[in-house]
Amino acid sequence: MLNDILYGFSVALTFQNLIYCFLGVLMGTLVGVLPGLGPVAAMSLLFGATLRIPPVSGMIMLAGLYYGAQYGGSTTSILLNIPGEAASVVTCLDGYQMARQGRAGPALGISAFGSFIGGTLSVIGLMLVAPPLANFALKFGFAENFSLMCLGLVIVSFLARGSMLKALMMAAFGLFLGTIGTDIMIGTPKFTFGIKSLMDGVGLIPVIMGLFGVSEVILNVEEGVKREIFKTKISHLLPNLKEWKDSIKPIFRGTFLGFFLGILPGGGAIVSSFTSYAVEKRFSKYPEKFGTGVIEGVAGPETANNSGSTGAFVPLLTLGIPSNAVMALLLGLLLTHGVQVGPLLLKQHSDIFWGVVVSMYIGNAMLLVLNLPLIGLWVKILKVPYPILFPFILLFCIIGAYSLNNNTEDVLLMIAFGIIGYFMKKFDYEGAPLVLALVLSTMMENNLRQALLVSQGSFLIFFTHPISATLLLITIILLVYPLFPWLKVRRKLEKLEAD
């Protein structure tokens, strides 16, 4: 492993990759700071640009953007009581209260340090967990792959905010969208309606930009985004001894919790931060003080969201299964570059695996340097009113969609999904299950058809292979879980979000 790490450093420390890492984390912090543009939409904007650079550089930049956004999101949560992105929602609860008490500096400081510690330790976890998991996954055949993807979609739906049934409906719709295009076995056009650009399938990037970018903007235009920065002097960014003493255990708990939750499909930064907050409140001697400005309520979740964002790379880099919309986009990047994803990525493209993993160490260090001294700059950027910001968000979305294939049909597709996304939000449907299913659809269909060909039409193949049977059993348990309301895990998460 030491040789692999050194190899990773040799890839990540090239001048080109250092620049891309820096650009990624800088843009990620900016995206995290600016409400209205999340990491998924921002990554999709840059997708077209990453097609022109080597895949390892593209992965390093986009990965940096993702975990960088977790750092940046805490700034708006603490200063504005508006989360910069979804994983920073819980930081608003205590972080903003700390700002109101004149303690914005320690809140921002512990958030940055906790994110650094969580991000760095979870990279070590990734290095330890990923290679043996990739070796294990080499035993997977068509049935196992199909069952794993089913489990992934069900877990995403299980962990979705709101109705699990509605999340499953979006997953089913996403699976259908993924079938649009040319049949891979027979070559027949499927649901293309004679539209040439659909022969290659529905583009992932226009769908993501529409669902997460355009729809968010038009919803904000409708609701009217108003925000007021809490006027407080930001000083003493370095936490004092007592603040460190209060934060150290939440930071370590957040690291482990975030990492392992991040590995789960549907996991990642968001679930990790929510769960960490619930855990810290449970462990605290003074749970009634949560929500009034306790530093543990910032330290734990902010560590967990960074740790979770690293953990989310495990299924992607080892199994080729994206665990959330961000990973789905990175998978799309690798596939577009013709990179074989799955357990063989480690063997055949070790530069990508180890280069990305090591770049995360470097990226986390860059973020610590960026976030603390540049807090003043981020606060100035926050003052840009949304009515001035949103035209530029739309402009970047249009250029991003256009740049994919230099045609306007992708832009029209993006606008169509922007409208769909707007109505989805109005009717309380989530976009993440749809996007994940869209990405997995072709792989699922191929694995299902191949498995049935091998078994000569018998579905028992999914139950006679032990790994596949285990995965399907867990899937079935999660599907029937809502019928047993006495299992309180999901209820607690829902209550926390409602609060």
Next chain:
Amino acid sequence: MNKRERDRMSTLILLVVAISICFGSVRLSLGSFHKPGPGFFSFLAGAILGSLSLIVFLKSFKGLPGEEKKAFWPNPRRTLKITYVLIALILYIIGMEYLGFFFSTLLFLGFLLRGIEPQRWLVVFVWSILGSIISYGIFKHWLGIPLPGGVVGF
């Protein structure tokens, strides 16, 4: 419209979509279990979507009456602004082919800055011009994206 009414409306729409998907899949050919056809997987997806839509539709009739109603479009004036934004987006794409990236971007930004949440004219001019120049520089020259030049050439 309360939550249950919204669920009823959305699931009815999705049920129609699901039935269309299933019909379309049958036309593509489902094949057989030991040799699934091109419509097999999409039929499964449509069947799952349809079944779940039906369940949620039926569930929407359960529950206590008197649930809080929330207008679907609470502020019709603001909702109209969405229409303006969407029209602007479509005109921008069409306009880009004729006017070129730079001038169509200038008009697009100018319209959104003045037409949606009206800003002062100075703000509109400055941000439109700066935004067009900077985005032209970044996307056309730095990232090398072949943006349309239109009749003007840039």
